[in-house]
Amino acid sequence: xxxxxxxxxxxxxxxxxxxxxxxxxxxxxxxxxxxxxxxxxxxxxxxxxxxxxxxxxxxxxxxxxxxxxxxxxxxxxxxxxxxxxxxxxxxxxxxxxxxxxxxxxxxxxxxxxxxxxxxxxxxxxxxxxxxxxxxxxxxxxxxxxxxxxxxxxxxxxxxxxxxxxxxxxxxxxxxxxxxxxxxxxxxxxxxxxxxxxxx
Numbered sequence: 001x002x003x004x005x006x007x008x009x010x011x012x013x014x015x016x017x018x019x020x021x022x023x024x025x026x027x028x029x030x031x032x033x034x035x036x037x038x039x040x041x042x043x044x045x046x047x048x049x050x051x052x053x054x055x056x057x058x059x060x061x062x063x064x065x066x067x068x069x070x071x072x073x074x075x076x077x078x079x080x081x082x083x084x085x086x087x088x089x090x091x092x093x094x095x096x097x098x099x100x101x102x103x104x105x106x107x108x109x110x111x112x113x114x115x116x117x118x119x120x121x122x123x124x125x126x127x128x129x130x131x132x133x134x135x136x137x138x139x140x141x142x143x144x145x146x147x148x149x150x151x152x153x154x155x156x157x158x159x160x161x162x163x164x165x166x167x168x169x170x171x172x173x174x175x176x177x178x179x180x181x182x183x184x185x186x187x188x189x190x191x192x193x194x195x196x197x198x199x
Contacts, residue, residue: 039063124186127156128175137190139183140176141168161193 042063078087095101123140142155154173159166179186 035064038067042067121157121187122183124179124181124183125156126177126179127158127169127171128177137179137186138169139186143173145170159187159190161191 039061040063043059043066094104121139121141125138125140127136127138128134129136136158138156138158140154141157145151145153145155150170152173153170154176155168155170156176157166157168181189
């Protein structure tokens with residue numbers, strides 16, 4: 001009896017330890033991996049500095065620091081010195097380059113959706129999918145589709161669970177219901193497969 005009790009306790013503690021450790025370790029691992037990969041790829045010191053043996057010198061953190069400095073400098077230059085006519089000229093020039101203009105505008109819009117002035121993924125909604133009552137949680141990204149001949153429709157973005165990918169769908173506005181929750185909690189709820197975000 002004592003042996004069974006001990007085995008159950010050990011199993012219980014093992015499960016509890018796993019539940020605490022795996023999410024923390026997984027999050028730390030992903031953050032470290034992303035930063036290390038970026039830092040390694042963007043580390044400029046490996047191109048012009050060498051150690052005593054003649055090998056490229058890698059200084060941890062220089063790559064990320066370089067990117068941050070470049071981003072801040074570009075932000076300062078574009079905010080302070082680049083006038084509206086220059087911005088318009090740059091936009092017209094980029095729009096004339098095939099393929100690049102498509103990639104540029106898509107990446108620009110996606111980036112601005114998260115960090116720009118007009119954030120897009122900040123309105124969680126519930127969408128009626130079919131007549132059986134099946135509904136999906138998504139984010140309303142476009143309200144006005146008059147320009148493409150869909151005056152009664154809206155665009156909703158559905159993130160995939162446990163993924164950075166997602167799906168864009170056009171649905172009837174009447175089938176979209178605003179959710180009474182923050183965008184952060186809604187994203188957590190969807191990406192976690194429904195197990196996180198309602199606390």
